[in-house]
């Protein structure tokens with residue numbers, strides 16, 4: 001890859017996540033040792049059209065946040081909530097504000113919207129990730145592209 005470029009991976013159309021909802025993706029990535037590892041993430045779209053991505057692993061015991069009922073949100077939908085022991089997290093920061101891992105953070109995933117597509121950056125995904133996402137049934141994490149980063 002030429003210097004000054006960042007590889008990004010298209011995950012889905014930005015509009016495929018409804019405002020005020022979240023969607024899980026079961027991806028595979030290549031780690032620093034070159035090993036292929038499962039990479040479960042979720043992306044939240046706020047009512048104000050902000051997008052926030054996190055690794056789908058609770059800092060308490062590593063559970064998927066949507067464990068159980070399949071939702072990522074507390075009842076009032078103003079916070080994220082882990083389905084296992086109900087830790088609550090700020091949507092915009094991933095900070096746990098209540099529950100057994102209070103003060104810890106969800107691991108953020110860098111995402112960017114390019115031409116209406118939600119893209120991941122900073123990770124190398126494996127394009128053949130073994131089929132559709134188990135939560136959404138969507139199998140669209142198979143496109144890659146590169147963008148140039150121009151320093152100001």
Ligand code: FES
Pocket residue numbers: 058059060061062063082083084085086087099100101
């Ligand atoms: S695993 Fe999430 S609160 Fe315990």
